[in-house]
Amino acid sequence: MNGSTSGSVTQHIGPVRTCIGCRTRTLPSELLRVVAVDGSVVPDLHRRLPGRGAWLHFDLECLRNAERRRAFPRALRVQGALDVALLREHLEQHGKSTGGQPPGRQGTRKQVDPS
Template sequence: MDPVRTCLGCRRRAPASSLVRFVGRDGRVVPDASGAMTGRGAWVHPTVECVESSLRRRAFGRALRENGVLDTSGLQQYVLSLNQSVSPDEAPR
């Protein structure tokens, strides 16, 4: 059974396999594609809407328990690249 996590953007619970995990490293939020990086993780649906919502709410700092400002500049581009690598036939509905 797949663990269930909550998306930072939409606050809906979903299987961890359908979300992208991000971790804090050196003041930046970076994707954990392998799921093997140590530390606290922040989970988000791989959609621009959920990433934008989590950024607007400043949820990454709280979820990762990081003090100060985190560099989140690459998050939207990362999610866009994920969505472009999926063909329309494979896209979730």
């Protein structure tokens, strides 16, 4: 063989994370990192909080799916139930106003000079 591999060719595009609500794999820039702090699930907006994190789309439906599946304690490796009130409040404020896009991503279109 001349060093080629059989099968499809995949292009490396960087790290990929899985939403714990819908189980879709996507880029971290499209997801919100959450961590457990004192029995609550809190959004990690700057992705710098210590501890194990989990990833979730900016979508209330993904939050509902994660709650229904009891995914937060499992993904964050925490015993017992976790309170998601802070996370729900954050998603209600930011998820709807940006159409499900991460904060700061809604106005990223390039302007084209009409001349």
